[in-house]
Amino acid sequence: MFDAYSRYYDLLYQDKDYAAEVAYVDALLQRHGIGGRELLEFGSGTGRHGRLLAERAYRVTGIERSAAMVARAQPSPGFQCLAGDIRTVQLGRTFDAVLSLFHVVSYQVGNADVQAVFARAAEHLLAGGLFVFDVWYSPAVLAQRPAVRIKRLAADGLEITRLAEPHLLPNANRVDVNYTLFARDTATGAVATFTESHPMRHFSLPELDLLAEAAGFERLGAEAFLTGAPPGEDTWGLCLVLRKT
Numbered sequence: 040m041f042d043a044y045s046r047y048y049d050l051l052y053q054d055k056d057y058a059a060e061v062a063y064v065d066a067l068l069q070r071h072g073i074g075g076r077e078l079l080e081f082g083s084g085t086g087r088h089g090r091l092l093a094e095r096a097y098r099v100t101g102i103e104r105s106a107a108m109v110a111r112a113q114p115s116p117g118f119q120c121l122a123g124d125i126r127t128v129q130l131g132r133t134f135d136a137v138l139s140l141f142h143v144v145s146y147q148v149g150n151a152d153v154q155a156v157f158a159r160a161a162e163h164l165l166a167g168g169l170f171v172f173d174v175w176y177s178p179a180v181l182a183q184r185p186a187v188r189i190k191r192l193a194a195d196g197l198e199i200t201r202l203a204e205p206h207l208l209p210n211a212n213r214v215d216v217n218y219t220l221f222a223r224d225t226a227t228g229a230v231a232t233f234t235e236s237h238p239m240r241h242f243s244l245p246e247l248d249l250l251a252e253a254a255g256f257e258r259l260g261a262e263a264f265l266t267g268a269p270p271g272e273d274t275w276g277l278c279l280v281l282r283k284t
């Protein structure tokens with residue numbers, strides 16, 4: 040997963056407002072007294088959040104499973120990306136906060152996977168440190184239901200069409216998003232096609248509270264990612280703020 044997709048990742052999300060997201064996360068961290076400190080980022084992708092956070096004086100270590108994404112995550116002063124799996128990573132040191140942004144925790148679909156990620160976050164935090172992440176929120180997923188989506192864009196000599204076809208597994212709190220991507224080279228007319236399936240889990244608050252408590256966290260906040268609104272049936276991306284007790 041993400042290896043074929045990674046080639047087009049930054050193009051597909053060129054309109055995603057990473058700067059606004061980083062401003063939101065920075066404000067959140069500052070509110071809890073950890074502005075400009077040491078961060079561990081789970082599932083750091085191509086490093087867009089990490090590099091922007093480093094520009095705000097944080098020191099960020101990203102952990103990323105896809106070798107192709109790691110290869111695209113250019114290091115910058117204050118940001119580095121290491122290859123690793125967030126279910127098993129053991130860096131042998133602690134941080135002021137663990138971040139996991141853009142639904143990375145929702146990619147952990149099995150109970151053991153999510154429990155392992157919460158445990159690894161706790162192990163890498165100082166007492167009182169924060170675990171901040173966003174996930175698909177069950178009330179919104181079930182109320183709105185994922186739909187087939189088509190995304191088209193043109194950039195860097197490519198015309199890209201991405202088809203996203205969701206398949207709901209209601210008893211597993213899971214949606215398998217089946218992507219088909221067509222990339223047409225505008226100079227040669229050659230079309231590359233590939234498919235990838237991204238299994239996504241959605242979570243309810245009581246479920247997240249159980250996971251948090253079992254891993255030694257207390258919940259400080261739960262709100263719509265980016266807007267800070269109270270969570271509800273229109274909150275697809277729920278932001279959780281947990282503190283290691």
Ligand SMILES: C[S@@+](CC[C@H](N)C(=O)[O-])C[C@H]1O[C@@H](n2cnc3c(N)ncnc32)[C@H](O)[C@@H]1O
Nearest residue numbers: 041082083084103104105124125140141143146
């Ligand atoms: C939607 S992308 C988000 C990337 C980045 N956080 C961003 O906002 O652009 C999800 C990322 O999580 C990574 N990922 C998912 N499960 C992982 C795991 N168990 N260990 C490490 N990385 C993982 C994927 O490889 C992918 O790069």
